Amino acid sequence: MAQNLKTKVRIREDVKSMKAYTPTTSLDVFAERLGLNVDTLIKLDANENPFGPSPKVQETLANLQNMNIYPDPESNRLRDLLSDYTGMPREQILCGAGADELIEIILQLFIEPNDTIVNTPPTFAMYGFDAPLYYGQVIDVYRDENFDLDVPAIEQAVIEHEAKLLFLCSPNNPSGNVIPHETMKRLLDLPTTVVIDEAYIEFAEDDSIVSWVNDYPNLIVLRTMSKWAGLAGLRVGYGIFPMDLMSHLWKIKQPYNVNLAADVAAQASLEDTSYLLGLVDQMVAQRKRMVEAFAELPFLSPYPSESNFILNKVVGMGADKLRDRLAKEGIIVRYYNKPRLHDHIRISAGTPEQVDKLLAVLKTLA
Ligand SMILES: Cc1ncc(COP(=O)(O)O)c(C=O)c1O
Structure with a gap:
């Protein structure tokens, strides 16, 4: 009997052999691993907002009511505020538990077994990670040595494989560069749906292309409250979609995907955009300061960034060694060891005090 039951437990063969995604580690785990007090850690590995959310979010959450009631499945008030923020009609906006969830919903909507997506690594890993889970084939078209497309x-690749989706990230994570608008227009002429991930657009000089959704029936734009608005821990993202897709998206999304705390926190943030965009300016100022200081160091070669992080090639010492030496001082950065990113680290913009400490430690290693 027991034997019979065992043979009935048959998980997917591809999942058995797949590699896990490596998410950022929690501060508590880092503190324990490093033997340091959690309050002294400087977390610069996940492009979070080091200043935290708007004080209005703290206040709203402290007074949160109705936790026994399911949240609004349509996130109506939030979508109204996002409509004001983006200038796009609320009917074309769908919210999710982070932009991550929207990537999954898009794959669920488009991909039938063995359909293809085109991906442009090095880029945000989630597109290539999620697609096979929805039976999509990933065609990687690598960026050049400057991380341009x-x-x-x-x-x-799009034409040969009749790709259903092309995922583009601008500013790109982890390289920080943007895709020129002319290039986007050229790619939008392709016979595929183009998903442009603008998770970091608030930090860029270039304007958002969100209004282009009015002109291109094959364009989806993804945005998030995780980075500029400091809500990574609450999980709120959104997409702006062509109107024709909306009724289908509503059919497939989980009804209560945006939880109550996330919903009201995002609303409070959107009612305090001048404060939050002030923090964005401060993060950009720190990024500029960091790039200049990194370029002076013999072992770092920073790439120009339009985001709230800087990718660096590490020269003359292993990037893993540098990561470990910074970790010893309580400074956590993102280390890469994969194609095109061997010996690279990515460092997020910190508060002025965090950057002071980072630069002081780096100077001792020169
Ligand atoms: C380019 C990009 N898109 C999307 C996300 C995920 O955002 P969210 O926190 O809204 O799921 C990230 C997070 O690091 C990202 O870098």
């Missing part, structure tokens, strides 16, 4: 190769 290989446009002719993308065009060829």
Whole structure:
């Protein structure tokens, strides 16, 4: 009997052999691992807002009511505020538990077994990680040595594989560079749906292309409250979609995907945008300061960034060694060891005090 039951437990073969996604580690785990007090840690590994959310969020959450009632499945008030913020009609906005969830919902909507998505690594890992879980095939078209797109190769891949989706990230994580608008227009002429992830657009000089959704029936734009608004822990993202997709998206999304705390916190943030965009300016100022200081160090070669983080090639010492030496001082950065990113680290913009400490430690290593 026991034997019979055992043979009936049959999980997917591809999941058995897949590699796990490596998320950021919690501060408590880091503190324990490093033997340091959690309050002394400087977390610069996940592009979070080091200043925290708006004080209005703290106040709203302290007074949170109706936790026994399911949240609004349509996030109506939040979508109204997002409509004001983006200038796009609320009917074309769908909210999710982070932009991460919207990536999954898009794959659920488009991908049938063995359909193809085109991905442009090095980029945000979630597109390539999620697609196979929804039975999509991933075609990687690598960026060049400056992390710019290989446009002719993308065009060829989309056409040859009849790709259902092309995922683009601008500013790109982890390289920090933007895709020129002319390039986006060229790629939007392809016979595929283009998902442009603007998770970091608030930090960029370039304007958002969200209004282009009015002109291109094949454009989806993803945004998040995690970075600029400091709500990474609450999980709120949103997408702006062509109107024709909306009724289908509503059919497939989980009804209560945006929880009550996340919903009201995002609303409070959108009612305090001038405060939060002031913090964005401070993060950009710190990023500029960091790039200049990194460029002076013999072992770091920073790439220009339009975001709230800086990718660096580490020269003359292993990037893992540098990561470990910073960790010893309680400074956590993101280390990469994969194609095109061997010996690279990414460091998020911190508060002025955090950057003071980071630069002081780095100077001792020079
Ligand atoms: C480019 C990009 N898109 C999306 C996300 C996920 O955002 P969220 O926290 O809203 O799920 C991230 C998070 O790091 C990101 O870097």
